Amino acid sequence: MNAAAPALHVALVGNPNCGKTALFNRLTGGRQKVANYAGVTVERKEGRFETPAGRSVRVLDLPGAYSLDAASPDEVITRDICAGRYAGEAPPDLIVCVLDATNLRLHLRFALELKRLGRPMVIALNMMDVAKKRGIRIDAEKLSAALGAPVVETVAVQNGGAAALLAQLDGAWPNASATTTNDDTDLHAQVRALLADAVTMPRATSAVDDAIDAVVLHRAGGLAILAAVMFLIFQAVFTWAAPLQDAVTDGVAAAGEWVGGLLASMPLLQSLVTDGIFAGLGTVLTFLPQILILFLFILILEESGYLPRAAFLLDTLMFRAGLTGRSFIPLLSSFACAIPGIMATRSIADPRDRLTTILVAPLMTCSARLPIYTLLIAAFIPRRDVFGLFNLQGIVLFVLYFAGIASALAVAWVIKRLRRDKSEHMLIMELPSYRLPNPRSVLVGLWERAVIFVRRVGGILLALTVLLWFLSSFPAPPEGATQPPIDYSFAGRIGHWMTHVFAPIGFNWQICVALIPGLAAREVAVSSLATVYALSAANDDAAATLLGPAIAAQWSLATALSLLAWYVFAPQCMSTLAVIRRETNSWRNVWIATGYLFGLAYLASFVTYQVARALS
Amino acid sequence: MSVRLSELKKGQSAVVRQVEDAHPDDAVARRLRELGFVTGEPVRVVATGPFGRDPILVQIGFTRFALRRPEAGRVVLEGATP
Numbered sequence: 001m002n003a004a005a006p007a008l009h010v011a012l013v014g015n016p017n018c019g020k021t022a023l024f025n026r027l028t029g030g031r032q033k034v035a036n037y038a039g040v041t042v043e044r045k046e047g048r049f050e051t052p053a054g055r056s057v058r059v060l061d062l063p064g065a066y067s068l069d070a071a072s073p074d075e076v077i078t079r080d081i082c083a084g085r086y087a088g089e090a091p092p093d094l095i096v097c098v099l100d101a102t103n104l105r106l107h108l109r110f111a112l113e114l115k116r117l118g119r120p121m122v123i124a125l126n127m128m129d130v131a132k133k134r135g136i137r138i139d140a141e142k143l144s145a146a147l148g149a150p151v152v153e154t155v156a157v158q159n160g161g162a163a164a165l166l167a168q169l170d171g172a173w174p175n176a177s178a179t180t181t182n183d184d185t186d187l188h189a190q191v192r193a194l195l196a197d198a199v200t201m202p203r204a205t206s207a208v209d210d211a212i213d214a215v216v217l218h219r220a221g222g223l224a225i226l227a228a229v230m231f232l233i234f235q236a237v238f239t240w241a242a243p244l245q246d247a248v249t250d251g252v253a254a255a256g257e258w259v260g261g262l263l264a265s266m267p268l269l270q271s272l273v274t275d276g277i278f279a280g281l282g283t284v285l286t287f288l289p290q291i292l293i294l295f296l297f298i299l300i301l302e303e304s305g306y307l308p309r310a311a312f313l314l315d316t317l318m319f320r321a322g323l324t325g326r327s328f329i330p331l332l333s334s335f336a337c338a339i340p341g342i343m344a345t346r347s348i349a350d351p352r353d354r355l356t357t358i359l360v361a362p363l364m365t366c367s368a369r370l371p372i373y374t375l376l377i378a379a380f381i382p383r384r385d386v387f388g389l390f391n392l393q394g395i396v397l398f399v400l401y402f403a404g405i406a407s408a409l410a411v412a413w414v415i416k417r418l419r420r421d422k423s424e425h426m427l428i429m430e431l432p433s434y435r436l437p438n439p440r441s442v443l444v445g446l447w448e449r450a451v452i453f454v455r456r457v458g459g460i461l462l463a464l465t466v467l468l469w470f471l472s473s474f475p476a477p478p479e480g481a482t483q484p485p486i487d488y489s490f491a492g493r494i495g496h497w498m499t500h501v502f503a504p505i506g507f508n509w510q511i512c513v514a515l516i517p518g519l520a521a522r523e524v525a526v527s528s529l530a531t532v533y534a535l536s537a538a539n540d541d542a543a544a545t546l547l548g549p550a551i552a553a554q555w556s557l558a559t560a561l562s563l564l565a566w567y568v569f570a571p572q573c574m575s576t577l578a579v580i581r582r583e584t585n586s587w588r589n590v591w592i593a594t595g596y597l598f599g600l601a602y603l604a605s606f607v608t609y610q611v612a613r614a615l616s
Numbered sequence: 617m618s619v620r621l622s623e624l625k626k627g628q629s630a631v632v633r634q635v636e637d638a639h640p641d642d643a644v645a646r647r648l649r650e651l652g653f654v655t656g657e658p659v660r661v662v663a664t665g666p667f668g669r670d671p672i673l674v675q676i677g678f679t680r681f682a683l684r685r686p687e688a689g690r691v692v693l694e695g696a697t698p
Binding site for chain 2: 066067069071102103104105106109188201204205209210213214217218219220222223308311312313315316317319325424426427428429430431
């Protein structure tokens with residue numbers, strides 16, 4: 001084969017859960033480009049590799065689909081590309097139809113449907129290792145004759161598991177063979193005939209699946225297991241990530257100081273680099289450990305097949321609130337950060353359910369709010385035992401988390417009521433076989449998500465940090481100034497002006513000033529408050545210890561409670577809004593999210609402040 | 617009086633007679649037929665959700681699908697066995 005020949009363009013197609021992505025990773029070795037198809041938020045994954053004979057191949061991992069009669073944006077893409085009529089994508093030279101060898105009853109129908117397109121096709125019988133273990137025997141020759149396409153066996157999760165497919169790509173190209181079949185009953189009849197003829201199956205289900213499902217989906221036991229899993233994830237995200245986060249913060253700060261030292265002769269540039277760029281970089285990167293740990297768990301749960309089970313258990317509760325069981329994972333992720341949460345809504349097929357989930361995701365208490373909560377609770381809420389069992393500070397923190405969840409459910413319910421399109425929301429969700437997670441797939445997935453997060457968030461957060469640095473550094477204070485420099489800056493002036501709006505909810509100008517940098521990332525508000533109160537502090541923790549007594553002396557309890565209530569809703573996270581824009585492709589949704597979150601935040605703070613003042 | 621998939625209890629099996637459209641151009645019914653809910657196919661209810669016994673988990677062929685009750689209500693059965 002001539003290496004200079006144009007790259008063969010291959011599309012991987014298959015039902016969800018057929019192991020298509022694992023096969024893609026096996027073929028490309030994780031060298032892949034992840035982007036979106038133009039104008040829609042469907043993930044486009046492309047990779048390149050060379051066959052053993054040196055043929056260069058460009059491979060597209062198409063979204064999983066059950067049928068060419070598309071029921072979701074993902075399936076539309078798959079349908080159009082397979083049919084060679086998707087604008088902007090060249091029709092594939094070869095379709096590799098990936099089938100789960102343990103689930104042929106379902107997957108063969110799709111293969112027969114693809115055959116009707118009359119394009120060159122190869123069938124990859126994937127998960128042959130599991131099939132053999134379960135005693136499933138498949139006559140590949142008979143299958144090949146019936147499907148009019150070569151059939152190869154693959155084990156995507158094993159080294160060399162794609163050898164037969166690679167050999168096929170190096171050999172002669174299969175011919176296209178269009179056929180003229182018709183409706184579903186015919187396709188299913190063909191599948192049945194084919195199964196009877198070419199496949200022996202000792203039993204329809206996996207004994208392991210039956211045993212695990214009996215426990216995991218048990219009406220009481222299943223919920224208990226789910227709660228334990230969630231607890232473990234929370235522990236990991238908030239406890240195990242802490243040392244890593246400190247290391248990242250210290251590392252970035254040290255790097256910033258070092259670079260700043262080089263610029264000592266240029267104070268303005270030095271300030272921009274250390275206070276602007278490196279501060280922004282530090283903010284982005286400190287979230288990375290939490291997000292990676294969270295995604296590690298989610299990927300393992302996803303690969304193992306547990307996630308759809310969690311969605312199954314919670315579907316009815318979430319459906320009543322106007323969501324779907326599939327909203328569970330995005331909302332869980334949002335407790336670390338709304339950005340990966342909103343990105344995870346791509347697994348929700350119904351566009352209405354997806355939008356609702358995106359809109360309420362910012363109400364989950366993300367970890368960026370914790371520094372503020374910790375500061376205010378430590379400064380204003382007495383450490384008092386309640387009923388000898390609980391601590392008042394802990395109770396307040398719990399109430400804040402709970403308020404977020406409760407308001408998310410309430411908002412979702414209201415959206416459901418307001419929506420004009422009341423047609424049925426489809427669930428129909430496959431619960432795949434349990435599998436041992438493959439370390440390679442997990443690592444590739446983790447890497448992919450880390451890159452996406454840093455790229456999406458990095459740019460905007462960095463730009464905003466620099467802008468805010470500018471606003472709070474200029475103009476410089478006049479000679480003999482008595483107030484902290486920020487008071488004279490643009491940010492200070494804006495803060496004073498903002499008190500007209502925020503006085504009714506108890507915010508003084510210092511808080512208003514701190515709200516501005518908090519736009520970039522909520523936790524920055526703590527160090528901003530420290531700046532405003534002219535305290536020198538190395539990092540947020542030190543700022544909080546010094547800042548606590550300062551604000552405890554100057555603020556009323558009503559103001560502190562009002563600020564806590566504000567941060568339950570506060571829409572001021574530009575990165576989240578930017579991700580909403582990207583994921584929904586609409587500014588309208590950004591305005592809706594901003595508007596309702598701001599409205600709720602103001603209302604909650606207003607009520608809190610006025611009630612607290614009246615009572616004290 | 618025909619039995620519907622939504623009326624089966626946990627552990628019960630039956631055979632699909634047909635999937636009925638709940639309204640013209642019923643995407644749910646179409647998808648169910650694509651997934652294998654066609655005449656003569658055996659089904660079994662494997663589990664039910666913890667809240668209001670909804671959704672239900674149905675074994676069909678080698679696959680398990682979670683269906684909400686209105687979805688399962690479109691599947692008309694025969695030969696239900698306790």
